[in-house]
Amino acid sequence: MASSGPAGQAVLVTECTGVFVVLLQGTFDHQRDLDLLDMALEAGHLTAKQVIIDLSRTKDLSARMLNTLLRQRHRAGSLPWLAGPLSAPVTRRLEITGTLKHFTVFATLREAAAHNRDQ
Template identity: 35%
Template sequence: MGSTEQAAEDFTGRLGVRVRDGQRPATYVLAVTGELDHDTAAPLKEALETHVTAERIVVDCSGLRFCDSTGLNVLLRSRLRMAESGGRLDLAGLRPPVDRMFEITGALTVFRVYADTAAALADAPAAEEA
């Protein structure tokens, strides 16, 4: 799989989404930076919809400073859509303010969450380990 990278930013510049090849078949890393809320969710939603048929998406949240219920719902909906086709959406690098929101809402129980993107990509699904 060749190296691919795409970037998208909303009109306010408050949210950035960079998509790159996860170096595994049908795996993508979406690095999210800034603030994810009602006004800025469109670039992430678009990137997730574009890659919803992937086997796996790892959302790198290490650059995410804020996430409200809109952002959480975008991630939850995408996780469900991917699961319906056998894919999975994982999170990596949750920072304290974002991690706390995921903890309070119970969302941490439905996502696989990794310390960072490297740890997420090192955790290969069972089919890849064989």
């Protein structure tokens, strides 16, 4: 599942043992990008695997993108894990909105996957 927009936006999905990874790249201001992210999150939920959002290639986190991620708590019963390294603007958005404390955040995707294996 991948989408490329004019500014290089992309949602790439990878399924590994025990985890469902959604790699985000670029910014997500177009509704079709947000719809694609929403579909990827729903697909991850249906696998019953831990969903990890890889934000290492995302420079900013729009309010609409954050809302799409937060809706997963109502749909799936839990939030996806976030993997970085997170950029300063992404971290700032999470801190300013008070949502950082609600997400499980890992420094890297590898660290998140290893934590999932250890559970």
